[in-house]
Amino acid sequence: xxxxxxxxxxxxxxxxxxxxxxxxxxxxxxxxxxxxxxxxxxxxxxxxxxxxxxxxxxxxxxxxxxxxxxxxxxxxxxxxxxxxxxxxxxxxxxxxxxxxxxxxxx
Numbered sequence: 766x767x768x769x770x771x772x773x774x775x776x777x778x779x780x781x782x783x784x785x786x787x788x789x790x791x792x793x794x795x796x797x798x799x800x801x802x803x804x805x806x807x808x809x810x811x812x813x814x815x816x817x818x819x820x821x822x823x824x825x826x827x828x829x830x831x832x833x834x835x836x837x838x839x840x841x842x843x844x845x846x847x848x849x850x851x852x853x854x855x856x857x858x859x860x861x862x863x864x865x866x867x868x869x870x871x
Contacts, residue, residue, distance in 0.1 A: 767817045768866060774810035775830025781807050782835040783842075807831075822865050829858045 781803035787796040807827075815823045833855050839845035 767814045767823075770810050771814040771818065771823055771826055772830065774807050774814060774827055775834065777803055777807040777810060778827065778831035779834030779838065782831060783838055818869070822869065826862045826865055829862045833858050 781800065784796065784800040784803050787793065788800050789796070791797045791800075811823060811827050814827075836845070836851070836855060840847055
């Protein structure tokens with residue numbers, strides 16, 4: 766259950782990362798409110814996952830999921846460039862998350 770919560774937290778973090786730009790430097794009230802709500806929801810879900818997951822593992826996986834998701838959405842939606850080095854970096858992050866899950870105590 767903790768890993769499911771962590772995946773949900775990561776998904777919300779990905780949405781949060783995409784919600785920052787529409788705030789236009791936090792000058793637009795509704796997008797700013799959405800941005801803050803997503804940030805709070807992501808941290809809340811992360812905190813729930815930390816009930817049983819080690820803090821370091823949970824936070825590393827959370828930020829990794831968010832980073833990979835933000836980059837993928839950047840490529841798909843914003844046409845950010847894809848390079849072999851960037852793809853390799855993302856693969857290492859995903860591999861690290863998988864390894865953290867596979868070696869979790871208990």
